[in-house]
Amino acid sequence: MSSFEIIGGHKLRGEIVPQGAKNEALQVLCAVLLTSEKVRIEHVPDIRDVNKLIDLLKLLGVSVREDVPSACESGRTFEFQADQVNLEVLQSPQFREQAGALRGSIMLVGPLLSRFGQAVVPQPGGDKIGRRRLDTHFIGMERLGATVEYKRGAYMVSAKKLKGCYMLLDEASVTGTANIIMASVMARGTTTIMNAACEPYVYQLCNMLNRMGAKISGVGSNLLTIRGVKELKGCEHRLLPDMIEVGSFIGMAAMTEGDITIKNAQVQHLGLIPQVFRRLGIEVWQKGDDLYVPAQEHYEIERFMDGSIMTVADAPWPGFTPDLISIALVVATQAKGSVLIHQKMFESRLFFVDKLIDMGAQIILCDPHRATVIGLDREHKLRGVRMVSPDIRAGVALLIAALSAEGKSRIDNIEQIDRGYQHIDERLRRLGAEIRRVE
8 A cells, every 4th residue: 555645835837747637548449459451540648547547458458658758747558459359358357356446447339349240347446435336337228238147246248249229328327328329330331329428538539430430410519420430440649638637737837836837738638627726716818729727816796696605516517527526626615605515416525525624724514415515715724634535536626635635634645646646746746736646
């Protein structure tokens, strides 16, 4: 087990480049199974979840070659070729153990089913942030003609030939939409998906598949039409910058009175993220494709037009992403004013606030989904404490709190943070943070 030791109170200054998008990477890496030709993917982040998925692909027999050595901020380039996939591995204890430790392994089902007619995946792991059902994935597979069985802790999916159909998803699940798209691209006939997720990750996946020879229309909307093709070919693809990292860096700048430029942020794909932080009082300026957060001694939360307290809530895209709710909450602790944070999509994601309360934050946890934050306007600094990272996003929220706090903090279980943020301690030291990794 590893920990971070942080001496807070240092103002972060400088430029930082966001890593490749974690959630996009988990989708497009699975898509390499759809073809026997070479697929080249650029800007791949060096994080635990992505590396675990690459190891899973290797275990299945996919040839993996890294073109560019690992670097902290430039990303990595890989070439994949799935021309010798060994389906017998799906029944092995090693596959079940490795796939069970990674929630992203669920997205192997669509490509394997589409190309080989069978897939096995154990009940996947991931963040402990409440119930995260998989029904959308498997109901979609069944609508396409697949048979789904759950035996001995694993889902077994098979089909002689998938057939296109119309389906209305019961929720706009990002991974569910991606999985169904990958299952549909070589199905017989036409598949129409209504209430599809339209996050930038799905947009990127669809564009990649179209370059491989798929026929997907409606890309970027919640109504997708997919005409099945016989086979797909290889392609090149570059990941977007990780919008969750972009939001995290905005929060770090505000909490530490820092002065940070976020380079190559691909602002057109950030949706409401800059706007929500501006409503919390943070200045976020756009300079070309960069975002600049200037140093602010104070920032004040807006109110609604009728004078009522601001609410920040998550929602499916193009709403505010749930992955940044934890960041918005911690940023509000040092603002002037109050805000209601409403985490609608996961019922356990706000339980980390007890650590912030130990640090001196004024937060009322109303229920598993809502918390009221009374901003301290920096009149009372947070104090350093020892805490444990419960999941990726809460872990980074605690890290942001520690960077702004007086004294020393220690965050245990940072493997959770490493799942989503590459070399975060090294990159923050270059901005002036005092942080070290303790094994």
